[in-house]
Amino acid sequence: MKKVYSRPKSLKKVPMHYCPGCGHSIIHRLIAELLDEMSLRETAICVPPAGCAVLAYNYLDIDMVEAPHGRATAVATGIKRVRPDNMVFSYQGDGDLAAIGTAETLHTANRGELISVIFVNNAIYGMTGGQMAPTTLAGQITTTSPSGRNTKTEGPPIRVCELLSTLENTTYLERVAVNSPANIKKTKKAIKKAFQHQQKKTGFSLVEILSSCPTNWKMDPLKSCRWIDEIMVKEFPLGVIKEVKC
Amino acid sequence: MNKQLMYGTYAIGEAAIQAGCTCYFGYPITPQNELPEYMSRRLLEVPGGVFIQAESELAAINMVLGASVAGARVMTSSSSPGISLKQEGISFLAGSELPAVIVNIVRGGPGLGNIAPAQSDYFQATRGGGHGDYKTIVLAPASVQEMADLTFLAFDLSDQYRMPALILGDGMLGQIMEPVVIPARKKKKLPEKDYILTGARGRPARLVKSLILDTRQMEDHNWKLVRKFQRVKQNETRWESFLLEDAEMVVIAYGTAARIAKGSINRLKKEDPDIKIGMIRPITLSPFPEKIIRETAGKVSDFFVFEMSTGQMVEDVKLSLEGRGTVHFYGRPGGVSPTPAEVARIMARHYPQSKSTGKK
């Protein structure tokens, strides 16, 4: 028999620290597959976030530098401006990108930095133990919104792709999910497209990935996948939010 | 380059360019805006030159981190409140052992303070400034020429020891014009940058980070940083001695305060040629020139510290003296620059009576 699927070369053969069913693990693998398929392993430089995925450097076999919480796109900006021929991408969670790092995200996008952002939206702070995120849904219970997020006082969840779509220099913004085989395939295509936009120097590209956090959502992994379908996509509709032809 | 009249901030900027700085990231704040303005013009003329006016000091220092890890010589500048914002990034640079040159043109504080020259950021600069166990190299110029010279040095030391180097100026030094010669870069033999990120072509992937979850490893890393700083202390401590040989009282001051103090000493000498006041001017505030101060205590018992703050470096002087001698302090915080005449009056008051020549 012929081997039709095995671990991508860019993904180190070590067990991941993520919880069972965590979307980060799937997204890491998709990135590694693309690094292999697009021959990017030798030019890629990744800036992981502060959060669960800070340890991405234990798994992705590429050059990496850690950024302070929220500052990944500023660090990526510095790298890309010095090394325009490298494939530079940040990997950030919702708290990192849309709370503490909102200014960096917005202005990096507005400058049209030729980087790609992998934005993992799981509507919660994972590593710190399930606190309310900027993307936490209305009414969603977290450890710091014990009676559910009150949109009157805590604001509604921020739709990052839509927010960035008004900026002239953003050229590719898509929202996808990693909760089913079909969606995972779409996610891989979307990340590929973001990398292609960077290669063709069209502008700033970002893929927002709805991803499950079973532990902090207090659901089993399969229920988490269904929750994305049934609840989360209503607030965060999937699809291409903006694309400028490249 | 020939001698020319230049602003202090321009001298830093031009020296940085000559030193091979190709990237500048910053955010406007008075009194240092002339520096980013200068860099925005000059970096256009430099191949691969990058200038970004960032959205904040936070973003700027992290762009610095990115450019540094990508292998560029990179600089940022700001003034006190902005430097406070940069501290997170400076701590990350130190923890990740990345070089960068950071210029602080200090203004009066705390809070928004004012925009006048001050020395109130001494503690922040010399104690690391951000969170965690680390120190940075801090250079204190006292003239426009020295602003240029120490900029060259800052880049070299920062690269050599893989740690951030700060230039601690103030609004006066930044905005005065003086004749200056910007020399061509003397290329120093520096360690190869074998840590920078270029993409893992033909080599294992590299990782630059400051997260060390294992406590023993983190402890080792902390001690490693300490040992590195001890090497800096051993090799790079710099100061200027002025009339120290037969001094009966030694003034210790840095930067603009040292210029004023020098004027005061000259003034007193003119009035009374027998008065014997010398000066030690720390050029590196971190590492602090504690050895020369301690040695001087064997010959002199009175030390006069003058700072444009409520008294920060004076603590390092006392630590250096380890109880020897008497330390007199005069401070003018809040952005006040006293005249040499005023400081001379205070100096004379503290000049040891037994040594006084009696003339007035």
Next chain:
Amino acid sequence: MKGKILIDKQFCKGCRYCVEFCPKGAIRLSTALNSKGYSFAEFDEKKSCTGCATCALMCPETAIEVYRE
């Protein structure tokens, strides 16, 4: 088409994604535990695996290798 899969049971955390999404119902969870204490995915060779790789696509741990004739 005939296929088979190899599951690295030490990598598996028992999330059940492969069990749920296998179109042939060819994967089940073990009653035994792996060294981390998880019930792990097991391939049922009697079922008609086509080597479609849906399990590998879903697997967060990249614990599955897929073979096809």
